[in-house]
Amino acid sequence: KQEVTQIPAALSVPEGENLVLNCSFTDSAIYNLQWFRQDPGKGLTSLLLIQSSQREQTSGRLNASLDKSSGRSTLYIAASQPGDSATYLCAVKGNAGNMLTFGGGTRLMVKP
Amino acid sequence: GAGVSQSPRYKVAKRGQDVALRCDPISGHVSLFWYQQALGQGPEFLTYFQNEAQLDKSGLPSDRFFAERPEGSVSTLKIQRTQQEDSAVYLCASSSMTSVRASEQYFGPGTRLTVT
Numbered sequence: 001k002q003e004v005t006q007i008p009a010a011l012s013v014p015e016g017e018n019l020v021l022n023c024s025f026t027d028s029a030i031y032n033l034q035w036f037r038q039d040p041g042k043g044l045t046s047l048l049l050i051q052s053s054q055r056e057q058t059s060g061r062l063n064a065s066l067d068k069s070s071g072r073s074t075l076y077i078a079a080s081q082p083g084d085s086a087t088y089l090c091a092v093k094g095n096a097g098n099m100l101t102f103g104g105g106t107r108l109m110v111k112p
Numbered sequence: 113g114a115g116v117s118q119s120p121r122y123k124v125a126k127r128g129q130d131v132a133l134r135c136d137p138i139s140g141h142v143s144l145f146w147y148q149q150a151l152g153q154g155p156e157f158l159t160y161f162q163n164e165a166q167l168d169k170s171g172l173p174s175d176r177f178f179a180e181r182p183e184g185s186v187s188t189l190k191i192q193r194t195q196q197e198d199s200a201v202y203l204c205a206s207s208s209m210t211s212v213r214a215s216e217q218y219f220g221p222g223t224r225l226t227v228t
Contacts, residue, residue: 097168099145099157099171100155102156104153
């Protein structure tokens with residue numbers, strides 16, 4: 001059974017810092033990996049989707065990398081802003097089935 | 113444009129009551145998913161529909177949970193005889209016709225269920 005772990009569970013940084021969020025998964029037979037953002041009381045907003053054949057994806061200040069063989073992904077946020085404060089979730093889609101398996105999330109606080 | 117909508121947004125039920133949670137997917141989206149998110153945790157898969165067919169219900173925690181999508185559009189998640197451990201946010205997601213495997217899932221805002 002696929003298990004997804006996110007470290008750290010919570011992170012507080014001053015505005016302007018570059019930061020890295022980590023995601024690891026136990027079964028490397030994945031179809032793709034997605035990073036989501038969740039604001040309190042809201043649904044999930046997709047940030048980046050990386051197909052299993054890709055190594056990274058970039059969108060603005062966000063860069064996500066994927067090392068499928070080692071079961072790891074990182075989300076890099078450059079020049080963090082208070083508006084980046086949210087919970088960030090990593091999810092993988094396996095080669096069998098269509099559902100997503102989520103990590104527990106990293107709760108990020110960016111202080112002005 | 114219209115995204116995935118869910119109703120009600122909040123539901124308080126007394127233990128033992130039945131509840132029904134509704135999901136309106138993005139128009140034209142073939143696939144629909146339900147997830148359960150306990151406080152402080154990531155979402156966990158409950159069930160998956162392709163059109164009106166429920167293709168995977170392996171995540172439903174007990175036979176008190178039942179989901180349907182009779183016309184291949186709106187879906188309802190029903191929980192019978194609610195228990196306190198059912199308290200969670202229930203998220204619905206849909207994805208488009210083009211290659212379910214590759215397509216992204218778009219999430220609704222969720223229904224927060226509190227069982228007292």
